Amino acid sequence: MKKTFLSLMLVCSMVLVGAGCGGTAADDSSSRQESASVSEKSDFSTSKSSDAASDSSKENTVRFTDSTDREVEIPKEISRIAPSGPLAQVVLYTLCPDKLVGLATEMSDNQAGYIDDAYRSLPVFGNFYGDTLNMEAIMKAKPQIVIDVGEMKPSAKEDMKGVQDKTGIPSIFVHMELDSMAEAYRTLGKIVGEEEQAEKLASYVEETLSEVKGKSASIPDADKVKVYYGQGDAGLTAFVKGTVHADVIDAVGGINVADIEQSVRGGASDISMEQLMLWQPEVVLFAPGSIYSDAGTRAEWQGVDAIKNQKYYEVPQGPYSFMGQPPSVNRIIGLKWLGNLLYPEVYSYDMNEEIKEFYKLFYHCDLSDEQVDQLLANSKNKE
Amino acid sequence: MAGTSERRGKCFLFLAGILFIAVFVASFALGKYPVSPSELLHVLWGKLTGAPKDWADDIELVIFKIRMPRILAGALIGAGLSSAGAAYQGLFRNPMVSPDVLGASAGAGFGAAFSLLLGLNFAMVSVNAFICGLLAVIVAYLISTRVKQNPTLGMVLAGIMISSLFSSGTSYIKLIADPNNTLPLITYWLMGSISSIRVNELIYASIPICLGMLVLYLLRWKMNLVAVGEDEARSMGINTKVMRIIIVAASTLISSACVSISGMIGWVGLVIPHFARLAVGHDYRVMFPMSMLMGASFLMTVDDFARLLATQEIPIGILTAFVGAPFFLYLILNRGDKI
Numbered sequence: 188m189k190k191t192f193l194s195l196m197l198v199c200s201m202v203l204v205g206a207g208c209g210g211t212a213a214d215d216s217s218s219r220q221e222s223a224s225v226s227e228k229s230d231f232s233t234s235k236s237s238d239a240a241s242d243s244s245k246e247n248t249v250r251f252t253d254s255t256d257r258e259v260e261i262p263k264e265i266s267r268i269a270p271s272g273p274l275a276q277v278v279l280y281t282l283c284p285d286k287l288v289g290l291a292t293e294m295s296d297n298q299a300g301y302i303d304d305a306y307r308s309l310p311v312f313g314n315f316y317g318d319t320l321n322m323e324a325i326m327k328a329k330p331q332i333v334i335d336v337g338e339m340k341p342s343a344k345e346d347m348k349g350v351q352d353k354t355g356i357p358s359i360f361v362h363m364e365l366d367s368m369a370e371a372y373r374t375l376g377k378i379v380g381e382e383e384q385a386e387k388l389a390s391y392v393e394e395t396l397s398e399v400k401g402k403s404a405s406i407p408d409a410d411k412v413k414v415y416y417g418q419g420d421a422g423l424t425a426f427v428k429g430t431v432h433a434d435v436i437d438a439v440g441g442i443n444v445a446d447i448e449q450s451v452r453g454g455a456s457d458i459s460m461e462q463l464m465l466w467q468p469e470v471v472l473f474a475p476g477s478i479y480s481d482a483g484t485r486a487e488w489q490g491v492d493a494i495k496n497q498k499y500y501e502v503p504q505g506p507y508s509f510m511g512q513p514p515s516v517n518r519i520i521g522l523k524w525l526g527n528l529l530y531p532e533v534y535s536y537d538m539n540e541e542i543k544e545f546y547k548l549f550y551h552c553d554l555s556d557e558q559v560d561q562l563l564a565n566s567k568n569k570e
Numbered sequence: 571m572a573g574t575s576e577r578r579g580k581c582f583l584f585l586a587g588i589l590f591i592a593v594f595v596a597s598f599a600l601g602k603y604p605v606s607p608s609e610l611l612h613v614l615w616g617k618l619t620g621a622p623k624d625w626a627d628d629i630e631l632v633i634f635k636i637r638m639p640r641i642l643a644g645a646l647i648g649a650g651l652s653s654a655g656a657a658y659q660g661l662f663r664n665p666m667v668s669p670d671v672l673g674a675s676a677g678a679g680f681g682a683a684f685s686l687l688l689g690l691n692f693a694m695v696s697v698n699a700f701i702c703g704l705l706a707v708i709v710a711y712l713i714s715t716r717v718k719q720n721p722t723l724g725m726v727l728a729g730i731m732i733s734s735l736f737s738s739g740t741s742y743i744k745l746i747a748d749p750n751n752t753l754p755l756i757t758y759w760l761m762g763s764i765s766s767i768r769v770n771e772l773i774y775a776s777i778p779i780c781l782g783m784l785v786l787y788l789l790r791w792k793m794n795l796v797a798v799g800e801d802e803a804r805s806m807g808i809n810t811k812v813m814r815i816i817i818v819a820a821s822t823l824i825s826s827a828c829v830s831i832s833g834m835i836g837w838v839g840l841v842i843p844h845f846a847r848l849a850v851g852h853d854y855r856v857m858f859p860m861s862m863l864m865g866a867s868f869l870m871t872v873d874d875f876a877r878l879l880a881t882q883e884i885p886i887g888i889l890t891a892f893v894g895a896p897f898f899l900y901l902i903l904n905r906g907d908k909i
Binding site: 292295319419420421423424425447448455456457458459460461462464465476485486487489490 | 601602603627628631632635636637689745748754755758763765766768769877880881882883885
């Protein structure tokens with residue numbers, strides 16, 4: 188009886204975690220193709236009310252077609268927004284922090300140095316893809332619109348329709364992965380009336396992506412570096428190749444050794460040390476909170492060349508990790524950082540300058556040199 | 571008549587011992603990293619005789635730093651969970667109980683989840699899992715002492731209730747955990763795994779596990795009497811109340827310590843004692859060591875599969891359920907009279 192309950196609980200939680208981290212690999216490939224045609228269709232058309240005087244509320248709305256082809260009547264002037272998940276939270280914070288009426292996930296204390304307390308103390312609504320979204324809390328905060336941003340999920344259309352039906356608040360989904368990020372920014376900028384900031388962010392994203400594309404294409408296959416990117420208290424939970432959680436590696440021209448079928452946990456998969464020794468990555472990246480600090484002293488890690496050769500690093504963290512978690516715009520600076528780390532000749536950036544610029548533009552904060560040094564403390568080539 | 575069955579039991583016990591040794595050795599040769607049997611024997615022999623080292627560093631690392639902790643953990647936890655299960659089943663005279671019936675597993679799971687939420691290191695996770703497991707059983711036991719008519723039933727019911735409370739606590743922790751880091755960690759931990767067990771964790775946990783098993787082993791002939799029934803035991807001059815406390819304490823010590831290092835590995839404590847009983851009968855003097863040996867062999871074998879089936883590690887708790895549940899069903903349907 189108890190066992191059944193427990194296993195049910197486990198299954199449920201696995202499903203939830205799976206759902207929380209996006210779809211499966213199979214969904215990814217199909218959605219990428221369809222989204223390309225869909226996101227172009229996001230368009231605006233001010234609704235022509237046949238009888239102008241009959242309905243004044245119609246006067247203040249526009250009809251918007253979101254990335255799932257859903258037509259939604261949204262207010263023209265938007266000043267109160269609720270994010271429905273952590274990805275949307277990051278994106279909207281970079282675009283229009285003062286319009287957020289709440290958060291999807293609570294901000295932790297280590298984000299304090301980068302994000303003003305005023306934002307950190309906003310009410311927390313929860314995350315739709317994690318089944319913790321509190322509809323009543325959203326209604327209480329009186330947003331004019333609920334926005335979800337992220338990977339195209341097969342159920343996205345129904346999901347956001349469900350939120351809208353329940354709360355009565357217009358709810359839209361905007362598709363955003365690395366390739367569609369600039370476009371998504373422009374779309375969001377139009378919706379929330381922040382075109383100028385959106386254009387700044389979009390062009391930064393576009394510039395970075397095209398730079399990175401060119402640079403990574405210039406790296407001959409023979410020189411490509413084999414990378415392992417892991418997390419967890421054993422460091423053996425691998426971020427799988429071909430998922431949004433690890434696409435920074437692919438984008439800069441690294442070879443993610445964890446080229447395996449995805450597990451239920453959405454992009455992360457536990458492997459054994461023996462498997463890692465077979466892969467022999469040249470560089471090991473540990474996610475924040477993993478075992479970077481004692482990888483050098485753990486006996487079982489000494490069979491990995493990257494550890495022996497001191498080529499292991501911790502992904503910078505604050506306010507968000509450079510590699511994802513959540514896989515949002517934070518990956519843009521991650522591209523520059525990882526490119527510079529793996530191929531310093533090709534990605535010859537001054538990381539200090541780059542990081543300051545990115546933080547100013549996206550996170551609205553001025554970093555001191557000390558803060559940059561602190562960010563990169565475990566993430567630079569060891570002299 | 572009794573002589574033959576005793577001889578049969580001894581014979582089976584001997585076979586189980588041989589099987590245990592065979593699985594133990596074979597497990598060293600099984601894994602993703604290729605180590606041929608001849609290399610394995612060469613390295614083991616070299617280590618034993620102190621011969622000069624003429625093998626690759628990596629081979630030695632795989633054998634002694636990666637596989638050995640797993641194999642020892644599999645043997646220790648398998649034996650521990652099975653012996654605790656055998657003891658509980660005898661104590662409650664109920665074949666359907668297992669180490670988690672008194673809330674030991676759920677309590678330990680909660681303790682671990684809470685520690686992971688606070689971001690404590692692995693040593694503290696284990697310690698807290700252990701403390702919460704004990705706490706759950708103590709509370710369940712105290713409740714059961716208030717049930718005057720049927721303390722055994724009281725204990726089982728209290729255990730179910732406490733388990734449920736702790737499981738809900740764990741669910742709540744999952745709800746508030748950081749979905750990027752902590753939540754997968756907790757979820758995975760709850761699935762049970764011995765793939766990345768570390769030697770010092772193993773040493774810490776082996777003390778309470780071995781201590782508990784030793785106590786139960788020494789009491790095995792008294793378990794026979796307790797398993798027969800309260801009145802009979804009392805007429806033989808055994809203080810059943812004290813016995814019950816000792817057996818519960820020892821079994822809980824084992825279960826919590828197991829859960830604290832491996833997470834939740836289900837079915838072993840429930841199913842293995844039944845197999846032992848099928849093989850050697852109900853005499854605890856033989857059945858108890860049989861459970862230990864079979865449990866150890868079983869979990870080592872399942873862990874071999876966990877590391878070989880796919881590129882990724884498969885949580886061992888999932889596999890034990892896949893293997894244990896159908897076997898248990900078979901037992902109930904076909905050998906119900908023997909249980």
